[in-house]
Amino acid sequence: MEEAVADCVAALGAVTDRDWERVRAGRLEWSCRETAAHIASDLIAYAGQLAGRATDAYVPFEIAVEEDAGHAGLLHTIETTGALLAAAVRTTPRAVRAFHPYPFRHANREGFAAMGVAEVLLHTHDITEGLGGTPYEPPAALASFVLTRIFPAVRPGDTPWRTLLWATGRGDLPGREPVTAWRWCNNPVLPSERLILEGVTPAAAEDLSVGGDGGFTWVDPGPFEGTREGAGITLKLYEEGLFRPEWGMYVLVRREDDRAVGAMGFHGAPDDGRVEIGYDLSEGARGRGYATEALRALSGWALEQDGVSTVVATVERENVPSQNVVARAGFTLVSEDSAQFVYELRG
Structure with a gap:
């Protein structure tokens, strides 16, 4: 947050000699002064x-x-409010989510940080474009931060800043249709009795796929191999522009201590009314019913969505504990071969 605000103040400080009151900020209806405010x-x-x-x-x-605040006063106000948001982000516990309307009516501290950075970068661009200054280009890492947190359905491309401008209707990208309407997307969250199922962002998926913790505190001994494989699949879908957060991967977080115990998610968006689900638990969290509880919550949510009639789970023949999980969650065995069983839960 501090880096974005400092970059904004430096860019706008270079054009304080221009008319902010009567000049529109880029493609916006607001003046440059209104946009800064x-x-x-x-x-x-x-x-x-x-x-x-x-x-x-x-x-x-x-x-x-x-x-009567001049341009310098406006920039000082941006610096001050940016510092307050940075402080709020640093001091807010990881598990806290606060109201924001788009699209799930809540966001965590990382989501608010990403939205704040987006506002700063994009409107700095708008103001400098309106005033005719040097074309604004923030550090690529800031644009990537925004894209991988709140634009999960946007295929990233090689130029994060140009991609973010395109995704918000402010520019063109070769091979992509112009954007005329857009909205960012914080990660989904689904509650169950003892768990919170937190949708994994592309940033968290990338970290998990290379051996990190994804921003979560895990029970010992940490994420199981299936979680890391699932994160890698999520990241690949994101890179191909096929990731849909509701139909992605969720980390299972224990309410009592905010520790991650496993992961569960879909293999992709629904196809012809069917969606496949998979899961695993950290070894230190098994035998306590977490997988059954989460499977009931996530599959129940899926069957409530328009056009979804069947949730499918495929389990290896030797994985008896997982077979028991799907049976307890209400799934029915529908087919089998020499390697696996196929279960379905129908709405």
Whole structure:
């Protein structure tokens, strides 16, 4: 957050000699001054959501920049509100989620950080474009941070900043249709009795696939091999532009201590009314019913979605514990061969 704000202030500081009041910010209807004030407003609003632990609406306050504040005052306000959001992100526990309307009515601290960075980068671009300054280009890592947290369905490409501009209707990319409507997407979360099923972002999937923890604290001895394989599949889908967060991978997080115990997810979006599900648990979390509980929650959610009639689970013949899990979750054996059993749960 601090890097994005510093980059914004440096870029806008170079054009303080121009008319911010009467010039529109790029393709926006707002003036450059209104857009700068909007950056500060968003940053303080996101900080307020996290600090206030808002659950069902925005905290009812807003910021107003004094009318006689010059350009330097506006930039100071952006610096200040950016520092407040950064502080809120650092001090908010990992498990906390606060209200944001798009698309699941909540976001965690990383989601609010990514939204804040997006507001800063994109509107800095808008202002500099409107004022006719040097074309703005932030560090590529900042654009990647935004894309891999809140634009999971956007195929990344080789140029993160150009990709982000395209994804928000601000530019073109060879081979891709122009974007006329867009919305970012925080990761989905599904609750069960003892667990929270947290949708894995592309950033978390990449970290898990190369041996990291994905931003979670795991029970010993950490993620099982199936979780890392599933993360690799998720990352490949993202890189191909085929990832859909609701139909991706979820980490199973224990409510009582915020520790990850395993992972569960779909092999892809539904096809002809059917969707396949897979899962595994860390060795230190087995035998406690977590997999059964999560499977009931996730498969039940899937069957509530339009066009989904069947959830499929394939289990190896020698994996008796997993066979017991799907049976307890209500699945029915429908076919088998020399290597595996195929189970279905129908809506």
